[in-house]
Amino acid sequence: MFTETIHNAWCAIPLFWFNQMDGRGPWDVAGSIREHQRVMAWYGERGIPVELNEPHHWGMRDAPDVVCVVSAYLAAYNAKASGVKDYIAQLMFNSPPGLSDAMDLAKMAAMLRIIAPLEDETFHIWRQTRTGLLSYPLQPEAARAHLAASIYLQMSLRPHIVHIVGHTEAHHAATAQDVIEAARMARRAVENALRGAPDMLADTAVQKRVAELVNEAQVTLAAIQALAGTDVPDPLTDPHTLAQALKRGILDAPQLRNNRFARGELRVAILNGACVAIDENGRVIGEAARLEGLN
Numbered sequence: 001m002f003t004e005t006i007h008n009a010w011c012a013i014p015l016f017w018f019n020q021m022d023g024r025g026p027w028d029v030a031g032s033i034r035e036h037q038r039v040m041a042w043y044g045e046r047g048i049p050v051e052l053n054e055p056h057h058w059g060m061r062d063a064p065d066v067v068c069v070v071s072a073y074l075a076a077y078n079a080k081a082s083g084v085k086d087y088i089a090q091l092m093f094n095s096p097p098g099l100s101d102a103m104d105l106a107k108m109a110a111m112l113r114i115i116a117p118l119e120d121e122t123f124h125i126w127r128q129t130r131t132g133l134l135s136y137p138l139q140p141e142a143a144r145a146h147l148a149a150s151i152y153l154q155m156s157l158r159p160h161i162v163h164i165v166g167h168t169e170a171h172h173a174a175t176a177q178d179v180i181e182a183a184r185m186a187r188r189a190v191e192n193a194l195r196g197a198p199d200m201l202a203d204t205a206v207q208k209r210v211a212e213l214v215n216e217a218q219v220t221l222a223a224i225q226a227l228a229g230t231d232v233p234d235p236l237t238d239p240h241t242l243a244q245a246l247k248r249g250i251l252d253a254p255q256l257r258n259n260r261f262a263r264g265e266l267r268v269a270i271l272n273g274a275c276v277a278i279d280e281n282g283r284v285i286g287e288a289a290r291l292e293g294l295n
Contacts, residue, residue, distance in 0.1 A: 010049035021261040030243035044083030051088035059095030063253035072111035094132025100273025106209035129154035130163035136170040143167040155193035219287040
């Protein structure tokens with residue numbers, strides 16, 4: 001209907017969400033993944049771009065940065081496998097809101113780095129950035145400052161699309177005038193950055209964190225692949241395998257506690273500006289150790 005009537009520019013859907021797990025759909029997790037893959041294939045056949053707004057759903061549930069990076073790869077991988085030709089990689093900053101700018105930028109750069117090898121003549125990646133939905137302060141002046149600062153930081157990734165999240169998000173649904181104000185603030189931040197911003201990606205702490213996240217994400221992806229039997233052609237696109245990754249806690253987030261589709265047992269903390277997994281004693285644990293502890 002959207003294609004025939006308003007000629008929508010692109011489709012935006014998740015991979016793991018909008019189902020019984022988050023109360024926004026009738027399907028179980030495996031069923032909804034299968035349906036989302038069908039939707040991606042439908043748009044891909046028609047040459048319409050597809051955006052998977054996947055990683056921020058994990059971030060807004062306080063998942064550690066590495067799980068968000070893994071979800072970004074799974075989203076892009078499934079889009080390509082479903083026949084999508086133009087993929088919009090959505091990068092929502094400030095999710096969770098406690099991240100420092102440096103570690104937030106590193107997290108987003110890690111997402112782009114891990115999906116970059118998927119790009120070829122049949123699969124084009126377009127970068128879309130946005131400010132975190134849950135990150136705006138209530139105070140109007142502070143919210144305006146946050147919008148401008150966030151978008152200036154986002155410009156470090158040279159986005160093709162800037163998705164403006166209104167500065168009134170914490171207070172009320174944006175009015176027409178709010179949208180105009182937000183767009184004007186965003187435009188100025190973009191113009192300032194394009195005139196010559198410092199290369200924040202070159203920061204050694206950012207680059208170290210990017211490499212760390214990509215390496216850790218490969219461990220998690222390997223664990224997901226290991227769930228499948230030899231009869232599964234591609235575990236990373238298999239709905240049952242992906243649903244099992246949730247059920248067994250390979251993909252997890254603190255705010256999934258008491259959810260019958262996931263563990264919700266993962267502990268996290270914001271340390272040095274990054275969201276990391278910790279053990280019961282508050283010590284940072286890498287993915288190999290975390291996954292080994294699952295039963």
